[in-house]
Amino acid sequence: MITLTDRGLYCEAxxxxxxxxxxxxxxxxxxxxxxxxxxxxxxxxxxxxGAGVLxxxxxxxxxxxxxxxxxxxxxxxxxxxxxxAGHILGSAxxxxxxxxxxxxxxxxxxxxxxxxxxxxxxxxCHTFVTESTFGLPVYRWPRQQEVFGEIDAWWRGNQAxxxxxxLFAYALGKAQRVLxxxxxxxxxxxxxGAVARMTALYRDAGVPLPPAAxxxxxxxxxxxDMARALVLAPPSAAGTPWLRRxxxxxxxxxxxxxxxxxxxxxxxxxxxxxxxxxxxWPGLLSAIRETGAETVWVTHGYRAxxxxxxxxxxxxxxxxxxxxxxxxxxxxxxxxxx
Amino acid sequence: xxAFAELYxxxxxxxxxxxxxxxxxxxxxxxxxxxxxxxVYFLTGRRLKRLLESAKLWQWATExxxxxxxxxxxxxxxxxxTAETIALLLPxxxxxxxxxxxxxxxxxxxxxxxxxxxxxxxxxxxxxxxMDHRQRFVWNKLITGAFRVGVSQNLxxxxxxxxxxxxxxxxxxxxxxxxxxxEEFAARLLSRDTRDAGVSRPYPFCLAHPYEGDLAELGPxxxxxxxxxxxxxxxxxxxxxxxxxxxxxxEELITERFPEIAGLGGLLGEGTVIDGEVTAWRxxxxxPFAQLQRRIGRKTLSARILAEAPAALIAYxxxxxxxxxxxxxxxxWRRARLAELVERVAAPERLILSPPAPAASWEQAAxxxxxxxxxxxxxxxxxxxxSPYRVGRKRGDWWKWKIEPYAVDCVLIYAQRxxxxxxxxxxxxxxxxxxxxxxxxxxxxxxxxxxxEIRRVDAFVRRxxxxxxxxxxxxxxxxxFELAFEGxxxxxxxxxxxxxxFPRIARWRTDKKPEEADTLETVRALLGHxxxxxxxx
Ligand SMILES: [Zn+2]
Ligand SMILES: [Zn+2]
Numbered sequence: 001m002i003t004l005t006d007r008g009l010y011c012e013a014x015x016x017x018x019x020x021x022x023x024x025x026x027x028x029x030x031x032x033x034x035x036x037x038x039x040x041x042x043x044x045x046x047x048x049x050g051a052g053v054l055x056x057x058x059x060x061x062x063x064x065x066x067x068x069x070x071x072x073x074x075x076x077x078x079x080x081x082x083x084x085a086g087h088i089l090g091s092a093x094x095x096x097x098x099x100x101x102x103x104x105x106x107x108x109x110x111x112x113x114x115x116x117x118x119x120x121x122x123x124x125c126h127t128f129v130t131e132s133t134f135g136l137p138v139y140r141w142p143r144q145q146e147v148f149g150e151i152d153a154w155w156r157g158n159q160a161x162x163x164x165x166x167l168f169a170y171a172l173g174k175a176q177r178v179l180x181x182x183x184x185x186x187x188x189x190x191x192x193g194a195v196a197r198m199t200a201l202y203r204d205a206g207v208p209l210p211p212a213a214x215x216x217x218x219x220x221x222x223x224x225d226m227a228r229a230l231v232l233a234p235p236s237a238a239g240t241p242w243l244r245r246x247x248x249x250x251x252x253x254x255x256x257x258x259x260x261x262x263x264x265x266x267x268x269x270x271x272x273x274x275x276x277x278x279x280x281w282p283g284l285l286s287a288i289r290e291t292g293a294e295t296v297w298v299t300h301g302y303r304a305x306x307x308x309x310x311x312x313x314x315x316x317x318x319x320x321x322x323x324x325x326x327x328x329x330x331x332x333x334x335x336x337x338x
Numbered sequence: 339x340x341a342f343a344e345l346y347x348x349x350x351x352x353x354x355x356x357x358x359x360x361x362x363x364x365x366x367x368x369x370x371x372x373x374x375x376x377x378v379y380f381l382t383g384r385r386l387k388r389l390l391e392s393a394k395l396w397q398w399a400t401e402x403x404x405x406x407x408x409x410x411x412x413x414x415x416x417x418x419x420t421a422e423t424i425a426l427l428l429p430x431x432x433x434x435x436x437x438x439x440x441x442x443x444x445x446x447x448x449x450x451x452x453x454x455x456x457x458x459x460x461x462x463x464x465x466x467x468x469m470d471h472r473q474r475f476v477w478n479k480l481i482t483g484a485f486r487v488g489v490s491q492n493l494x495x496x497x498x499x500x501x502x503x504x505x506x507x508x509x510x511x512x513x514x515x516x517x518x519x520x521e522e523f524a525a526r527l528l529s530r531d532t533r534d535a536g537v538s539r540p541y542p543f544c545l546a547h548p549y550e551g552d553l554a555e556l557g558p559x560x561x562x563x564x565x566x567x568x569x570x571x572x573x574x575x576x577x578x579x580x581x582x583x584x585x586x587x588x589e590e591l592i593t594e595r596f597p598e599i600a601g602l603g604g605l606l607g608e609g610t611v612i613d614g615e616v617t618a619w620r621x622x623x624x625x626p627f628a629q630l631q632r633r634i635g636r637k638t639l640s641a642r643i644l645a646e647a648p649a650a651l652i653a654y655x656x657x658x659x660x661x662x663x664x665x666x667x668x669x670x671w672r673r674a675r676l677a678e679l680v681e682r683v684a685a686p687e688r689l690i691l692s693p694p695a696p697a698a699s700w701e702q703a704a705x706x707x708x709x710x711x712x713x714x715x716x717x718x719x720x721x722x723x724x725s726p727y728r729v730g731r732k733r734g735d736w737w738k739w740k741i742e743p744y745a746v747d748c749v750l751i752y753a754q755r756x757x758x759x760x761x762x763x764x765x766x767x768x769x770x771x772x773x774x775x776x777x778x779x780x781x782x783x784x785x786x787x788x789x790x791e792i793r794r795v796d797a798f799v800r801r802x803x804x805x806x807x808x809x810x811x812x813x814x815x816x817x818x819f820e821l822a823f824e825g826x827x828x829x830x831x832x833x834x835x836x837x838x839x840f841p842r843i844a845r846w847r848t849d850k851k852p853e854e855a856d857t858l859e860t861v862r863a864l865l866g867h868x869x870x871x872x873x874x875x
Contacts, residue, residue: 137405138416138426260426
């Protein structure tokens with residue numbers, strides 16, 4: 001029912017692509033990260049929660065058809081619906097049903113709760129297309145409350161030393177999740193411009209977030225409280241002159257890749273916080289199990305090991321290429337990332 | 339064990355020296371003496387050898403994880419470090435690691451050497467099940483013996499000096515040479531009584547930074563001692579308690595490898611320490627470094643080797659004289675005492691006073707430097723007159739001013755994974771030069787690229803692997819690099835027939851195609867400029 005073409009996953013019966021790699025007629029978009037949402041398609045179908053963010057990331061004038069989670073669109077007899085993926089605001093799994101056969105394309109997902117987006121919804125299907133960004137057993141996430149506690153302790157420690165705390169996090173999704181997890185009474189929070197833009201869209205969509213000001217203006221005006229502040233910035237700001245305005249500072253990076261010491265040290269940040277918007281190894285396995293799918297397509301990440309593991313568990317599994325890799329250990333391309 | 343794992347995490351979390359020292363001092367302030375002794379032992383890079391074969395470690399970790407071996411292998415491929423992979427693979431332990439570091443080391447780690455496999459396995463599983471992944475990582479590191487945290491002996495010294503209130507020099511001295519991590523050692527280490535130097539113990543070496551600026555900024559050359567920089571093994575020759583010790587800079591006792599130098603000990607006064615360079619030497623000139631290497635490489639010295647590669651000590655400095663530490667005396671004073679001593683010993687082929695280079699001006703020195711290769715030296719040492727003999731690598735008083743390195747363009751042909759921080763990247767390279775239409779391996783190099791370049795080469799290696807032999811990948815011959823090195827010699831042990839010293843990547847020649855790399859013939863032509871052997875200046 002769905003095939004892999006030179007432009008990505010395509011449903012011929014319904015004549016639409018899911019997260020196409022280039023311009024297409026109809027594009028169903030799992031979420032607004034750049035490796036999933038590309039410019040140039042005629043029509044974009046995406047979740048209602050994610051429509052605002054998607055519009056902001058595409059060229060002006062893109063035509064977007066927003067769908068409520070669970071609402072069904074029928075195209076040429078194919079039933080399409082979107083269901084929460086728990087990855088970022090508006091992220092969706094795409095459920096496709098045709099003549100009794102059900103496919104689910106996960107996009108990026110995590111199974112852990114997230115205060116800034118709807119919780120991952122397990123769906124039954126015949127074929128499940130799963131991501132595998134962290135598809136190795138060494139990737140196991142600590143509880144997020146623990147990580148937020150570590151961030152807060154680091155922040156307070158920096159305050160005691162008179163240093164600003166600059167925390168790198170992907171501008172769309174991760175930064176807002178971190179913001180929601182910060183303890184507002186610890187100190188003031190400032191945002192890099194890229195983070196501020198995305199945060200405004202989250203607020204527009206009704207996600208409750210603690211107050212945080214754009215670092216561009218207020219930071220300069222109120223420099224005296226920088227030593228108590230936490231600044232959220234995209235990873236691309238690391239090592240740039242933009243950081244100079246904060247004076248003496250300590251840097252941190254919130255990402256699943258921080259689980260590995262070598263990656264953490266190569267990022268040349270003072271602290272790594274293991275916080276990911278993707279499923280860890282146990283999360284991937286439980287999500288796959290709950291779909292009841294007999295066939296699993298694996299994309300985006302550690303495809304080969306996960307395929308071999310699933311095959312050994314008696315499932316039909318195959319690796320599916322992804323044109324645009326999302327988050328990889330070595331590249332931390334700012335917003336384009338997760 | 340918990341406190342030590344926390345110390346490791348704190349050291350690992352910062353690149354700033356002051357914060358590392360602070361973390362170390364915080365640990366030493368509260369650690370029981372036995373723990374402190376073990377911590378110093380591990381932090382200064384000492385290791386417990388042969389506790390457990392790594393195959394067993396992998397086998398038991400794999401069983402405990404319940405995962406197939408191939409998947410554990412994939413994990414290792416992503417992480418690149420045994421101790422860390424095992425720490426991350428297993429679910430978080432329940433209890434944490436109560437008990438002191440010394441208890442863990444003495445009652446669990448050390449016994450691993452002699453116990454049967456069933457008991458060893460039980461010790462490991464018990465530890466793994468109790469620890470969280472951070473503690474487990476440190477524990478595994480102690481077992482595999484690859485405990486590195488980016489802490490130099492220098493930092494440990496500073497932290498202990500801070501905690502004990504004893505000056506750094508004395509602490510550094512206590513940390514040198516042979517010692518056992520006992521409670522008594524810890525007490526001695528922290529003691530305020532500084533009349534304790536062990537009989538065999540060398541002083542910390544004073545090291546120099548390379549000089550890259552304008553020489554005129556150093557002031558008139560009359561304020562400096564300009565010495566040749568000899569290419570040998572930096573050593574301290576110690577005579578104390580009617581015994582003789584020869585220590586290398588790598589803190590190895592090598593007295594027995596150099597009987598002719600050890601023999602000098604009896605000619606020195608009681609309480610004498612000389613800093614110098616051991617070289618192979620004959621007829622008033624150094625022999626190529628390869629000759630010296632023949633002496634290091636073997637356990638027993640045949641009469642033939644002793645005759646073919648006799649060793650000498652080129653004396654640079656005098657650190658102890660008549661049992662007194664004279665490192666604080668000005669350089670001229672120490673040199674004068676050293677000169678008297680060398681003259682008294684009168685063994686001109688065994689103990690040589692490092693000759694000053696005859697340079698009255700910096701211009702003249704620059705001219706002389708061009709002859710350095712022909713003289714078999716690496717360049718100059720510049721030492722400020724009036725300066726004390728310092729501890730470690732400090733800027734200002736001592737500089738090394740090396741000759742321009744040789745440079746050759748060559749092609750990347752094999753790659754292997756690095757270690758430590760770079761364990762998951764391909765960072766160890768073998769380079770080839772052309773010989774009749776083929777690339778012959780010519781040198782290995784590990785350093786010289788920045789992080790971004792390393793990542794690009796790593797990506798290239800992964801995409802362009804032609805063959806794998808164990809950890810080594812043969813890659814498509816495409817990338818050209820300029821290699822710099824200090825010396826070049828004929829070698830029968832190398833395929834190319836050539837061995838180079840201190841090769842490193844000078845730059846990535848993205849502007850060059852592999853065909854444009856150098857040939858073995860052009861490399862061999864450099865041989866003529868090497869040290870010219872006995873009899874010549
Ligand atoms: Zn993605
Ligand atoms: Zn994503």
